[in-house]
Amino acid sequence: MYIEQLLLTNFRCFGPAGTSIDLTSGLTTFVGVNGAGKTAVLQALQRLFGITGEQRRVRRQDFHIPAAEAGPPLQRALALEAILAFPELDAGGANAGAIPEFFQQMAADDAGRLKCRLRLEATWTDDGSLEGALEQKYWAVRTFGPFAEADCIELKALDRARIQMIYVPASRDGASQVTAFLRGRLWRAINWSQGVRQTFADAGAALNGAFAAEPAVDIVVGAVTRRWQQVHTAGTDTTPLFRPIDLRFEEAIRKVEVVFRPDEAGRERALDDLSDGQRSLFHLAMTAATLDIEANVAANAAAGFQPGGVPLPALTLIAVEEPENNLAPFYLSRIVRQIEELTAGPRAQALISSHSASILARVDPAQVRHFRLNPADRTARVRAIRLPPDQEEASKFVREAVRTYPELYFARFVVLGEGASEEVVLPRLAEAMGLDIDRSFVAVVPLGGRHVNHLWRLLTDLDIPYATLLDLDWGRDGGGWGRIKTACTQLLAVGVNPQAIFGRHLNPAGPAANLAAFDALLPQNVADMNTWINWLRQFQVFFCTPLDLDYSMLQAFSAAYQIPEPGRQGPSQRGNPRTAVLGEEGRHGLYGAEHEQLLRWYRYLFLGRGKPSTHVRVLSGQTSQALTAGAP
Structure with a gap:
């Protein structure tokens, strides 16, 4: 069971048209520049599957405000949908028993596969108060496409808890988060023996007694009691006591802290004393360890844990925001590997969001979702990478190009060049003309002309504008008209209309005849060659003439x-x-x-x-x- 698709409508930077994001069953990586909508998606998942009431609470600022809005309306609405897929059923039902009963109230999609559609709707109404009135409904919808209220079943809190999201934010307070995590997911599942309970009670009582027997403590208690009884005359709660140990066992174990040993002096070091990077690593490691333990408990009752004592979620969604924060890039490989190990099973799914190019060298491009903010309406766009099918060499090239030049994903404009010279020359010329390429988020990528059509398709899919600078190679074998022919061939390969390329000269036999005609053109026909060179500029294809x-x-x-x-x-x-x-x-x-x-x-x-x-x-x-x- 995993979240196959997420649909956001009027949520923060996602507008009324609705944005659909496909997720993989294992790890999905969100990449994009700051403010492109990555965190908004994680917040949407928190509203759906958060583990605390604060995470699930819809806020006024969650509602999308259009960039062209003239004045605030009296009401706003948003909707979040998650489509759950069940590969356990496709696999023959071997693990179908692990699917909670509620989620078996499914609907069939167009392909006949059973899925579950969860929908959160919220409405904000201006009622004159400071925050306005907020209403939200959480449903399971038993149909795909348009639906009526009769198609909806209210999602109860118990069913909602079957999917839990563990959110590791960009700014991590390791101590408090680890403590809360242990309290909520592990300590309650442990079958604490009577021996440890009695040992704790005896030791706590002895410590409290020794503390109270101190003369100075007795003086403090007497002074506080006297002053308290002067202002408080009720018949109850008349005598204050000070005790260092809470004798309630369940309350005491909530305060368990983590220490590390040894430090440089051979002593213990508190979690708060670790560096920011070390705390980040420990929080991720603690998350992974907890899921490991839960997997063992789910498979068979592990020693010391209550069999079925605490209902484990059917799916744990791990969301790690900006793992590169406070960490050297080399740690990312370890983090990604741990997450991939966790998501290898059927009970975990993971998301990583990052604005660092270093993450792209460590994940599969097929797992990447690219975020880009449309400057026209200030709404987010999300794209997946469309790798060339059935073209092993081209697919391999794009994968390696993406990993070698990950700046592609974070650029506002990309210049595709032939080789390394473009990387040096173009930024220096641009700087001389007052355009700082790096600060303007322009990437110069020497990817070569042989696979240029695949890179054009990649950048088009990602909605990143680009220009291509090719060598004319006039006088070289295959150069001149041959390079122009190649450029036209590549444009046709990415779906450019032949009429747009060849105009009124389009051969009735088709564009293949026009391409073949290039072979008969003489290299000395420089005037016509220059006409073609200028013509292709409308497709953002430029040539270095006469050679390179x-x-x-x-x-x-x-x-x-x-x-x-x-x-x-x-x-x-x-x-x-x-x-x-x-x-x-x-x-x-x-x-x-x-x-x-x-x-x-x-x-x-x-x-x-x-x-x-x-x-x-x-x-x-x-x-x-x-x-x-x-x-x-």
């Missing part, structure tokens, strides 16, 4: 690049540089004598040496004014 970004920079700042490094002699004057730059099969005749010296310097600077280091050396010596004026 390295050659464009060499042309634009030839004097700066044509300075040998200290201790080096510069390019050799031997041989034809076109062979090295364009290749044996290249069109050497396209580059006349005016390109001779630049090609020699290109061969010297960029072939067989690190391109980025060359650009760093040259650009670091240029002023912003010079770069702005000469940028290609």
Whole structure:
């Protein structure tokens, strides 16, 4: 049993259109920049499955306020839905007995699978008071799609407790949360022996007696009693007593604290004395350990625990917010591994929310849900990654690209380039022009042109705007018209209308005929080539002409690049540089004598040496004014 889908309508940053979020049966990871709606989803789950009344209470600020709202209305409404799936039933019913009886009042979806639909509705009404009047209803709906009140069954508190959410917030107070967690989920399930109860009672009574026998304590008690009886004349509660030990066993065990030993001096260290990061780790470890114990108790009565003494939840939802807080990135792997171990069973499901790129290298991209705030209406959008089906190499590439360049997920704009040169050159040119790429959340990603259509689809799915900078490679084998043909092919692959690409020149036989026609075009037809280059810009596809970004920079700042490094002699004057730059099969005749010296310097600077280091050396010596004026 797990939460398969969550639907939020008019809840905080989720608007009236409703947002559906699909969850995996194990770990689902929420990523996005700050303020994109990740915490709002965790709060929605708290309203549905929180373990305290405070977590389940709907607040006035939970209701969505449209960005264009002119004035507050007299009433607002929100709705939260959770769809529960039961793979135990699909597996043949071996574990069907673990499904609580209430949740067996299910409905069949379009595919005929039995699921449970839980719905929380809340209404806020302006009744003239400071907070207004809040009403909420929690139902199980026995149908999918539109429903009437007759289709709804009220969800009772006992049934609601069958799913419990353990929320580990970004700012963790380890001591209080661990104590509350133990009190609520473990201590009550322990079958405390009569021996420990009697030992506690005897020791407590002895300590209280020794405390009360102290002369100074007797003086304090006498003074307080005298003053109390002067103001309190009722016949009860006349004599105050001071005792250090509460003799009520159940109350005493609630105050059990955790200590660690040894510290540097060989003494015990309190939980509050640990660092912020250590407290975070311990709280996560304590959560995992508690679920381990509950799993053992559920499977068979563990020694010392009451068989069926405390009803364990059918599903525990673990929500960890920003696990990177106060922790080095390397700890994330340990945290993710522990959570994945917990969710391997049928009784636990987990969520992680993060605004750190480091989390993406440690989770499966298929588990990621990307959050982005739409600036137009200030509502959140949630997208899953659509990995290419039946294309193992493409799927592998996207997975590795996402993990290698996780900045994609947190960018407001992405520039896809051919190689490492773009990573160095573009940010420096942008900075010279007054645009700080990093502070503007612009990511420059060298992912290569071969798989560019898959990255286009990825960014389109995530609703992240982007531009692509490709090498024209004019004169190289497959360059020029070949690169333009490839770009058109990739655009068609992501669903761009052929009419939009080829216009009135679209061949009646279909776009494949237009693509084949590129092979007959002459590389010397520069005018038509430039027309196509300019035409493709409407699709955010740009070309470095005539060759690549390295050659464009060499042309634009030839004097700066044509300075040998200290201790080096510069390019050799031997041989034809076109062979090295364009290749044996290249069109050497396209580059006349005016390109001779630049090609020699290109061969010297960029072939067989690190391109980025060359650009760093040259650009670091240029002023912003010079770069702005000469940028290609």
